[in-house]
Amino acid sequence: MEIASIEPIPLSYSLPAGEGLGDARGFGHERATTLLRLETDTGVVGWGEAFAPGPIASATIEELFRDDVLGMDPYAVESLAERSYADPYHFGGSAFVQSAVSAIDLACWDIIGKTVGKPVHTLLGGTERTTLTPYASTMYFTEKDRPIEEPMREAVEAGFTAAKIKIGTTLEEDVERVRTARGILGEDGHLMVDVNGNYRPDQAIRTAKAIEEYDITWIEEPVPPENLSGYREVKQHVDVPIAAGEAHFGRFEFKRLVDDRLVDVVQPNLARCGGLSEARTIAKLASAENVGVRPHIWNSGVGLAAAVQFAASVPDYPNTRNVPEPMLVEFDRSDNPLRDGILEAPFDPTGGSLDVPQEPGLGITVDEDTVETYRADD
Ligand SMILES: [Mg+2]
Structure with missing residues (x-):
């Protein structure tokens, strides 16, 4: 072949x-x-x-x-x-x-x-994980005149038990957004925050300390991805776990994040990090230093499918039987036909659970007619 x-x-x-x-x-x-x-x-x-x-x-x-x-x-x-x-x-x-x-x-x-x-997660040496926990990527900053809590309410109504929200503008706004989100999500839901690298270390440290009381699962890209010394500084001063990786690629960059203990969670994007082969290497590097792996997903339905297959294959380490840690998978809540429209059977995160496709390969059927609709080179 x-x-x-x-x-x-x-x-x-x-x-x-x-x-x-x-x-x-x-x-x-x-x-x-x-x-x-x-x-x-x-x-x-x-x-x-x-x-x-x-x-x-x-x-x-x-x-x-x-x-x-x-x-x-x-x-x-x-x-x-x-x-x-x-x-x-x-x-x-x-x-x-x-x-x-x-x-x-x-x-x-x-x-x-x-x-x-066989589905790809089986080929990767799979686990017994047949469902994943989708988290709603939501509460984006918006140009619309709408209450900031509205998208979080919609996510919770759709059954999400975990969410990630955007912060990173001012300390006061960060705290307000986190307090709002936690109030709607409830005490038990996993809540993540994403700064998109918009802070200097001192600003990130101030915000992380201020939101710590809201039980934050991770703070994502508290400083720019290039600013590795900034990650070290933030890590030394805050107790909120730190995540990064969406802007990084390849085993060499991730090895640095992991070996230098700059983050607690690495977030490879399957369509950028080097693919499933490289993501598997990155996961093993992370495992060797007891760092978590949770894929970043801001992709079409194809990249989402790859991330789901990958996440299903990442083993629990250390054994989390007594300290349950769901395999959180990012699910962007914004309108995006490149995610849903191009798949004959789009992923369905409602109810707070995402089935891992058991069909062969990435487990999806791409609707090629719809793909043509969004083609940008014709
Ligand atoms: Mg992010």
Whole structure:
């Protein structure tokens, strides 16, 4: 079996005017990503995703990988990441190259699973985990005139028992948002906060100390991802667990986060970190230092499916039988047809539980007609 065709597909969806999604750094008005469709000479189609702007991801795949991927045996997937650091030499350690590698890697795993008739989490050495705990990514900063508590109420009404909210503007607003969210979520729900790297260490420390009483499961990107010394400083001064990883990629960056004890939880994005193969390496590095692994998901339905398969395969460590820790999986609550519309059976997080697909490969069927609807290069 060999790969016979490779097609990057840039997608974009513009949010309605006045409905931009905000984090502490500003508002976004477009959802965009790049799918990858591989097909083998045996007629098996595999889907991947690069968490990168369409024109850049497409050009990277076309220029740097097309010739090597055509004719490749999908079972050789594990060698992709290593090869990417050697060729193109000097460029492997770039986010765009590793996003491209991620897309190819995910599509290869999808093909392997479909070929042998097994879901990817089983191929990864799976666990007995058949459901995951979705957490609502919500309470974005909004351009709409709506009460800040409304999206959290909607999430709880939909059955979510865990949520992550945006903070990172001012100490006062941070505390107000956290108090509001905790009040609606109740005492027992897991509550995470996300600064999106918008603070200096002293600001992050002040906020973390002020919200500690609200039982925060983690504070995400309290300082910019490049500011590793800032992570060290925050870690030394606060008791709230720290999470990061959505902006990082590859085992080398994650090894630094883990070995230097800069975070308590790593959050690889499957469409950026190097794919399922590299995520598995990252999870083992984290396990060796007793650091948690919870995937970051701001992706299409394909990247979400990959993250679900990965999360289902991450073993509990240490054994959490007596200290239950759910495998939390991010579920963005904003309107996004690239997540739901392109799948024939979208993921359903309502009721506070997410089933792990047991169908072969990534466990999804991509609706190619809908994909064409959101295509950004035609
Ligand atoms: Mg985040």
